[in-house]
C-alpha cells in the first residue's frame with residue numbers, strides 16, 4: 001500500500017485516507033509506504049521502518065524543497081483545487097510540477113526494493129498519479145492499482161491542469177483505477193475518450209492509442225462500521241464526553257468535524273447556522289453548534305486565509321447572539337482520536353456535513369455509525385459529497401444555499417423519533433454492508449483478477 005499520508009501507530013489519523021488505510025490494513029496486513037510527515041534538514045529519502053501487528057511501515061522524510069514544491073505546491077495548490085472544482089485557485093508554477101515529478105521518482109526508487117514478485121501494489125491518491133508509469137519504466141510487472149480519493153471533474157475542467165495530457169495519461173500504466181462514484185468514473189472515461197483518443201473495449205476496459213488497457217471502476221470507500229459503533233457505545237466511559245454533555249445543559253447539539261479546508265464549505269455552514277438563529281428566535285439558548293476543525297496544510301496560503309475567515313465569523317456570530325450563559329458556536333482547532341470523536345458524534349442531535357465538493361467524506365459515515373439506535377440523531381449532508389450517493393436518507397442539501405441548509409437544520413432538530421429511527425436504520429444497513437473491509441476486498445479482488 002502506498003500513499004503520501006501514512007498514519008503511524010501512535011498518531012491520530014486526521015484525514016479520511018489515513019483512517020481508511022489503517023482500518024483496511026490492520027486485519028489483512030501488508031507494507032504501507034509513504035511520507036513520514038517530517039521535513040528533513042538534509043536531502044530527504046531516508047527510509048524508516050517499524051512494525052505494528054501485521055503492518056510494516058516504511059516511511060520517508062522529504063527535504064524542505066521537495067515538501068514545498070510537491071506537497072504544498074503541485075499536490076495541494078494545483079491538483080487539489082482543480083479536483084475540487086476551484087480552477088480560480090490553481091497555481092501554475094512550473095517549479096512545483098518539477099518537484100512533483102521529482103518526488104514521485106524518489107518514491108519509485110525507494111519502493112522498488114519493497115516490492116516482491118507476487119505482490120499486489122496499491123497506490124493512493126492525487127499525490128502519486130505518475131508513480132505506476134515510473135515503476136513500469138524500472139521494469140516492475142506486478143499488478144498495480146490506483147485509487148483516487150478526491151472527486152474527478154469533467155474533462156472540460158481537467159484540461160485547465162498544466163500539462164494535463166502528460167500527467168493524466170500515465171493513469172493507463174495502472175491495471176485498475178478506482179473511484180468513489182459513477183460520476184467520477186464517467187469523467188475519467190470521457191477524458192480518455194476525448195482528450196487521449198482512447199476507445200472503450202467490449203469488456204469495459206479503456207484502450208489507449210498506444211495499446212495499453214486498464215479498468216476504471218467504482219468502489220465507494222467505507223468505514224470500520226462495527227468498531228465505530230462499539231467505541232460510541234462506550235462513550236459514557238470518557239470524562240471528556242461526560243464534560244461535553246454536562247456543559248450542554250439539555251441543549252440540542254449540532255456537530256461538524258472537518259479538516260480546515262476551503263472544500264469543506266465551513267464559511268457557508270456558519271452562515272447557515274446564523275440564518276437558523278435569525279429565523280428561529282425560539283431556538284436561542286436551546287441549541288449549540290460545535291465545529292471541530294483541525295488545522296490542515298498550513299503552508300498553503302489559502303488554508304491560512306480560511307482559518308482567519310472562520311475565526312472572524314465565529315466571533316461575529318457569537319458577538320451577535322451569545323448570552324452570558326450561552327455561546328452559540330464552539331469553534332475548536334484541535335484534533336481528537338476516533339474513540340473520542342465517536343462519543344462527540346453520539347452526543348449530537350444533528351451531524352452537519354456540508355462540503356462544497358468531497359470525494360467521499362467519512363465523517364458523514366462515522367456520525368451515522370456512532371448513533372444510539374434507540375435515539376439516533378439526523379445527518380444533514382451536502383449533495384456534493386460522494387457519501388450522498390449512498391446515504392440517501394440523510395437530509396440532502398446544497399451547501400451554498402444558506403436558506404436550504406438553515407431549513408434542513410430546523411427540520412432535523414424537530415424530527416420525530418420514529419422518522420429518525422427509520423432514516424438511521426436504512427443508512428446503517430448501507431454502512432454495515434459496505435464497510436472498509438468490503439471496500440478493500442472488492443478492490444483487491446478486482447486488481448488480482
Ligand SMILES: O=P(O)(O)OC[C@H]1O[C@H](O[C@H]2O[C@H](CO)[C@@H](O)[C@H](O)[C@H]2O)[C@H](O)[C@@H](O)[C@@H]1O
Nearest residue numbers: 005015016017125149150221358359360361362
Ligand atoms: O494528508 P493531508 O494533506 O493531511 O489531507 C488529508 C486527506 O485528505 C483527502 O482525503 C480524501 O480521502 C477520504 C477517504 O477516501 C475521502 O473521504 C475524502 O473525501 C477525501 O478528501 C485526501 O484525498 C487524502 O490524500 C489526504 O490524506
Ligand SMILES: O=c1ccn([C@@H]2O[C@H](COP(=O)(O)OP(=O)(O)O)[C@@H](O)[C@H]2O)c(=O)[nH]1
Nearest residue numbers: 013014015016017019259335336361362363
Ligand atoms: O479531530 C479529528 C478530525 C477528523 N478526524 C478524522 O479524519 C477523517 C476525515 O475524513 P473525511 O473523509 O471526512 O475528509 P478528509 O479530511 O479526508 O478530506 C475522519 O476519519 C475523521 O474521523 C480525526 O480522527 N480527528
